[in-house]
Amino acid sequence: MSIQALGYAGIVTDRPDDWAAFASRLLGMQVTERGVSGMSLRMDDRKQRLLVETGAINGCQVYGWEVADATALSALGGRLEQAGVAVTHGPATLAQQRQVAALIWCADPIGNRLEFFHGAALADGDFVPGRAISGFRTGALGLGHVVLTAKHAEPVIRFYRDILGFRLSDYTLRPFKAWFFHVNRRHHSFAVVETGQDGLHHLMVELLSLDDVGQGYDLAQGLEDAVGVTLGRHTNDLMTSFYAKSPSGFMVEYGWGGRNIDPAAWQPVEYRDGPSLWGHDRSWLSPADRALARQLRLDAAAKGTRAPVHVLPGNHLVMAKE
Numbered sequence: 506m507s508i509q510a511l512g513y514a515g516i517v518t519d520r521p522d523d524w525a526a527f528a529s530r531l532l533g534m535q536v537t538e539r540g541v542s543g544m545s546l547r548m549d550d551r552k553q554r555l556l557v558e559t560g561a562i563n564g565c566q567v568y569g570w571e572v573a574d575a576t577a578l579s580a581l582g583g584r585l586e587q588a589g590v591a592v593t594h595g596p597a598t599l600a601q602q603r604q605v606a607a608l609i610w611c612a613d614p615i616g617n618r619l620e621f622f623h624g625a626a627l628a629d630g631d632f633v634p635g636r637a638i639s640g641f642r643t644g645a646l647g648l649g650h651v652v653l654t655a656k657h658a659e660p661v662i663r664f665y666r667d668i669l670g671f672r673l674s675d676y677t678l679r680p681f682k683a684w685f686f687h688v689n690r691r692h693h694s695f696a697v698v699e700t701g702q703d704g705l706h707h708l709m710v711e712l713l714s715l716d717d718v719g720q721g722y723d724l725a726q727g728l729e730d731a732v733g734v735t736l737g738r739h740t741n742d743l744m745t746s747f748y749a750k751s752p753s754g755f756m757v758e759y760g761w762g763g764r765n766i767d768p769a770a771w772q773p774v775e776y777r778d779g780p781s782l783w784g785h786d787r788s789w790l791s792p793a794d795r796a797l798a799r800q801l802r803l804d805a806a807a808k809g810t811r812a813p814v815h816v817l818p819g820n821h822l823v824m825a826k827e
Contacts, residue, residue, distance in 0.1 A: 507577045507584075508570045508669060510647025511694045512625055513553060513603065514708060515567030517560040518752055523752035524557050529635025531724050531731075531749060532710065532757065533717070536635065537628075545604075548641040548710065552604045552626045554648050563753040565705045567610075568651055569620045569687075570669075575607060578623050582609045588668045595620070614660040615703040617653065638721075639714035642763070644819075648692040649665075649709040649758075658684065671695055673773040674766065675741050677780055680790065680797040685741060690765045692742035706790040707733075707748055709758035713817065715745060718761045725749050734758075737784020740776050740805070743812050764815045778805040782812065 518524050521543065523619055528534040528546050534555070535547040546555035556567070572578050585592050595608040606624025613619055634640070643649075655661045662684055665671040671686035674693050679789065681700065685693035698706055719735075725731040733756040734748035746760030779801030786799060814821075 507572050507581050508621070508671070508688045509573060510571045510645065510689055510691075511568065511649065511651060512571035512605075512622060512647055513556065513567075513569035514565055514648065514651070515556045515558065515569070515603075516564070517558050517566050518563050518740055519559070519561055520563070520752040521557065527749075527752055528555070528557070531636075531721060531728075532759065533634040533636045533638035533641075533712075533721070535633050547632055548648070549632055549643045550627050551643075552628045554643070556603070565708065565753070565755060567618050567620055567650075569603065569605075569608070570620055570727045571625065571647065572621055572623050574623050576605060578609060578621060578812065581621055584686065585611055585668065594738070613652070614664050615655055621749045622782055636724075638712060638717045640712070642711040642713055646689055647694060648712075649711055650691065650694045650696065651708055652683075652696040652698060652706040653663060654700040654702055654704045654706045656699075656701050656703050658682065658697050661697045663795050665695060665697075672768060672771070675773050675776055677741075677776045679777075679779060679801065680794040681780075687766060687768060687771070690768065692764050692766050705755045707756035707758050709744075709746070709760060710745070711763050712759070712761045714820065715761045718746060721749075721759050722747050733788060733793050737786070738782045738812075739780060739785070740778050740782050740810075741780070742811070743815055762815045777811060782810060 507568050527535050527538050536544050537547055538545045543558035545553040548554040582592050588729045590611050592609050592611050600608055604626040608622035610620040674685040674687045676684045681698055683698040685696040688694045707775040722736050731750055733750045736747045738745045744760040744763045746758050748756040748758050753755050
C-alpha cells in the first residue's frame, strides 16, 4: 500500500480568532505562524498538521495523504492517471506552503481535494501545547482520521478502495450506514457515512491520556453548544471520545485508547451492535435514528458486551481483584 497516513488537513474559515481559541484552548494544539491569511497548527514534531486559512467559506478544503518518497508519489500519480483521474502536480510554492518536499493532487468522486505528498518538514523546536495535555498520538499513524458524508457511498468506496488502495476495516448498517478503512495500524484513517449529503462529518485527533479527553470534555461543556456528540466508547476502534463542534461547522472527535490492528491479517466484519458501546448520544441524528442508536447501546449492555481497554506502555497500573 503506497499511502501511509493522513498527514495534514487544510481548513478555511471566516472565524480565525475562534479557530485559534478552539484549537489551542480546547484541543491543545500549538498555534504558529499566524498572520492575516491564516495560521498553522502543530500537534507534534512536524511544522504543520492543520493549515487554517482565512476565507469567506467554512469547511475542510484539503486532505493531505502521505507516501514514503518521490518514487511512491510518482507511482501513485501514474495509478490515478491510469484509472482516468485527473492529476495536478503542485508547484514548489504550494509545497512550501504545505511544508512538504513535493505533492500532487486530485479530486475524489464527491469533489474533495486530496493532496498526496512526501517529505513533511520537521519543526526546529519542541511542540508546546496550547493547554496542559500529555500530547497527541501521531507518528506513523498520522494526524488521526477523517470521516466524510456522502449522498451515495458506493462511488466513494470504490475510489478509495480500488484506486487508492485503502483497506476495509469494518462497517455498520444501523442506525446509519458507515464504512471504515485503514492504511496503517490505526483502525481507520478514513470512513464514509451515507447521509444523503456530501460533506465532512468529522476529523479525529487522539490523545495520549484519557484525562486529556476528560478535561477537554469539561472545557467543552462550559462553552455554549460546543458538544456535538457526548462522551462514549466506540465498538469498532474502541476509542473513548467526545465530539466538539468546530468554528467551521464540522466536528472534531477528541479521543483516547484507539486500537491497533495488523493490516496484513485483519478481516473486516459487520458491527451489529451499532457504533458505540455506551454514550455518544448523537445530536445530528434524526429522532428515530437517535432512539435506535440508544436502543442498540442498551441491547449491547443487556448482553454484557465488553471490550478491553487499549493503553500505551507506562500509561496504566494493573490492579488486584481483591
